[in-house]
Amino acid sequence: MNEVVKWPRTAAVFGSSGGIGRALCDALAEYGCETIHAGSRAGEEPVGPQFSPFGFDLRDESSIEAAAAAMKDDPPEWVIVASGVLTLADGTGPERTLKRLDAAAMAEVLALNTIGPALIAKHFLPLMPRSDRFIFAALSARVGSISDNRLGGWHSYRASKAALNMLLKNFALEMGRTHNQGVIVGLHPGTVDSRLSEPFQSNLPENQLTEPHEAAGNLLSVLASLEPEDSGKVFDFKGDVVPA
Numbered sequence: 434m435n436e437v438v439k440w441p442r443t444a445a446v447f448g449s450s451g452g453i454g455r456a457l458c459d460a461l462a463e464y465g466c467e468t469i470h471a472g473s474r475a476g477e478e479p480v481g482p483q484f485s486p487f488g489f490d491l492r493d494e495s496s497i498e499a500a501a502a503a504m505k506d507d508p509p510e511w512v513i514v515a516s517g518v519l520t521l522a523d524g525t526g527p528e529r530t531l532k533r534l535d536a537a538a539m540a541e542v543l544a545l546n547t548i549g550p551a552l553i554a555k556h557f558l559p560l561m562p563r564s565d566r567f568i569f570a571a572l573s574a575r576v577g578s579i580s581d582n583r584l585g586g587w588h589s590y591r592a593s594k595a596a597l598n599m600l601l602k603n604f605a606l607e608m609g610r611t612h613n614q615g616v617i618v619g620l621h622p623g624t625v626d627s628r629l630s631e632p633f634q635s636n637l638p639e640n641q642l643t644e645p646h647e648a649a650g651n652l653l654s655v656l657a658s659l660e661p662e663d664s665g666k667v668f669d670f671k672g673d674v675v676p677a
Contacts, residue, residue: 438657439566441510445470445500447489447553448516453572453625453652455479456645457515460653470509472500491516491549494556501556508560511656514553514571518545519590527587539589546593551600558608558617566614568656569604573597573619573667573675580676598667598677605665616659619667621675622648643670 444461448454449471458471462483469484476488487503489496518541520526525538550571561567576587577594598619605617624641625648643651651670658672667675 438654440464440653440657441466441568443468443470443507443509444511444513445472445504445509445557447472447512447514447550448572449473449479449486450475451515452645453622453648454515456649457513457653458484460646460649461511464653468507468509470500470504491545491552494552497549497552498556501560504557505560508557508562508567510566511568512553512557512570513568513656514550516545516549517572518542527590529586531588534588539592542589543593543596546590547596547600550597554600554604554617558604558615561608561612561615563612564614566661567612567616568659569615569617570620570652570656571597571601571618573601573621575621575669575675577619577667578676601667602665602677609661609664614661616656616661616664618656618659618663618665619675620652620655621667621669622652623670 444466446454446457446469449458450473458469458479461469462481467483471479471484471486472489474488474490476486478486487500489500521538521541528534554569558569574594575581576591577598579595601617601619608615608617623643626642626644648670655668655670655672669675
């Protein structure tokens, strides 16, 4: 990785209403990003001169296609997918045993954590310049690592992130043939104080929980230092590679 800081002029953040997504938007604004396309289901915030809110739904490809069409004349230099789910809206959490597997819940987790980000890549990666630097990043998780899995459990969540990591690797290889300055990566933010982690915070060791603004700064610093040879990998918030 290169230590030279390369902040984008334009960026798009999918999931801007979440804790870390909103913090990413705010941090990009602080770092001088001129235009930040902030995507959420409501498509209403954040508000400010640098923000351009838009609506999207991970389960509605047409909404993602429409967002890409709206940005095609001036594509974002960085695209960050900061959306995802650990506990579903009905309260269904990660399975601790295979006996708790449910087909519908599993399909929803995969739709939100894997298929949705893949569809964003489908519509946004073709907008990227062939000869200039760009970044496409999606929030992943260390528990998506197959070789680092020592505990098991959390079946759908682990599988969704492992599948996402594979897709990012595939996209990096494919785009690398024609876009040799692009960087396509996964990001492990650590355990962030957000709605996603809230049900599991009581069992965390002391000092393991990170505030969203700190997590956002960590992740953006990692992205700013990446080079094309880093494409296809997953990095944690310290800049270390997460094993596949």
